[in-house]
Amino acid sequence: MVDSDIKTDGILYSVLIIGCNRGLGLELVRFLLIGLKKPPQYLFATCRDLDTCSALKAYNVFWNSRKTKVKILQLEVNNDDDIANVVSAVEQDLDGVGLSVLINNAETHTRKDLDTVSWVDMKKTFETNTISPIMIARAFRSILSSFVLLDSNKVVSKSYAAIVNISSVLGSISNNKEGGMYPYRTSKTALNMATKCLSADLKDNGIIVISLHPRNIPNKLEGPLPYSFTASHIIKFISTLDMTHTGGFYTYNGTLIQF
Numbered sequence: 001m002v003d004s005d006i007k008t009d010g011i012l013y014s015v016l017i018i019g020c021n022r023g024l025g026l027e028l029v030r031f032l033l034i035g036l037k038k039p040p041q042y043l044f045a046t047c048r049d050l051d052t053c054s055a056l057k058a059y060n061v062f063w064n065s066r067k068t069k070v071k072i073l074q075l076e077v078n079n080d081d082d083i084a085n086v087v088s089a090v091e092q093d094l095d096g097v098g099l100s101v102l103i104n105n106a107e108t109h110t111r112k113d114l115d116t117v118s119w120v121d122m123k124k125t126f127e128t129n130t131i132s133p134i135m136i137a138r139a140f141r142s143i144l145s146s147f148v149l150l151d152s153n154k155v156v157s158k159s160y161a162a163i164v165n166i167s168s169v170l171g172s173i174s175n176n177k178e179g180g181m182y183p184y185r186t187s188k189t190a191l192n193m194a195t196k197c198l199s200a201d202l203k204d205n206g207i208i209v210i211s212l213h214p215r216n217i218p219n220k221l222e223g224p225l226p227y228s229f230t231a232s233h234i235i236k237f238i239s240t241l242d243m244t245h246t247g248g249f250y251t252y253n254g255t256l257i258q259f
């Protein structure tokens with residue numbers, strides 16, 4: 001069903017999603033292209049291997065049938081050269097318009113407990129889940145801030161831009177009653193701290209930064225909501241973002257979560 005309430009002339013004008021090969025990233029692409037009355041003007045989707053992202057490539061048909069410019073870009077998030085290449089490709093296509101939303105979605109997930117966790121697991125997970133989102137945010141800072149128009153008093157006069165770090169409630173310190181999952185939990189907790197730091201550092205650029213848990217808060221009786229459902233709520237929530245949200249940690253539908 002098409003959601004005609006979500007407008008794409010503001011904060012959803014030009015969107016970049018990292019890690020769209022499968023899962024949530026792919027669902028967000030799908031919803032932005034076929035779930036909205038008017039898709040974003042620009043949609044950039046990354047995957048680390050262009051030869052294996054056939055589901056993503058299938059959306060290319062929309063390049064011609066709708067006015068959205070869709071581009072699929074190769075990005076291994078732990079590689080500086082790849083990040084630089086994506087920055088230049090996006091900058092070139094946007095031609096000065098600026099990027100309105102960056103969604104840091106890529107993850108690695110190892111379920112190691114206290115007895116099994118290793119240095120390798122911790123380092124690998126932190127690289128992808130915590131360090132890369134920081135490096136990517138820094139690399140896109142200037143393109144994001146060029147979407148935001150500041151008037152002579154440095155007040156935002158057009159729309160904000162946003163960085164959405166896809167986190168997890170498993171990274172919430174206050175929610176953790178069970179322990180375990182050291183690499184994943186600690187990398188997402190650290191990502192939440194990165195969100196907080198970025199929100200302070202980028203506030204004057206008009207860039208909102210949030211952490212977002214993309215599913216319902218786990219309840220042993222019901223399983224997690226499917227991404228086909230939560231993707232639409234995530235996009236709807238992003239369309240409502242303003243500076244009052246910056247630095248916060250939210251579920252897919254905008255409910256605040258304790259850090």
Ligand SMILES: NC(=O)c1ccc[n+]([C@@H]2O[C@H](COP(=O)([O-])OP(=O)(O)OC[C@H]3O[C@@H](n4cnc5c(N)ncnc54)[C@H](OP(=O)(O)O)[C@@H]3O)[C@@H](O)[C@H]2O)c1
Nearest residue numbers: 019020021022023024048075076077105106107166167168
């Ligand atoms: N699944 C859940 O229940 C759940 C719950 C809470 C939060 N989350 C968060 O939601 C986000 C999406 O989760 P998901 O379930 O869609 O995950 P997923 O199915 O495991 O997909 C992860 C995506 O990240 C990409 N990726 C992993 N490492 C990468 C790297 N080094 N460079 C570039 N891309 C990389 C993967 O690409 P490849 O296909 O090439 O591996 C894939 O496209 C994650 O941040 C996750 O932590 C998930």
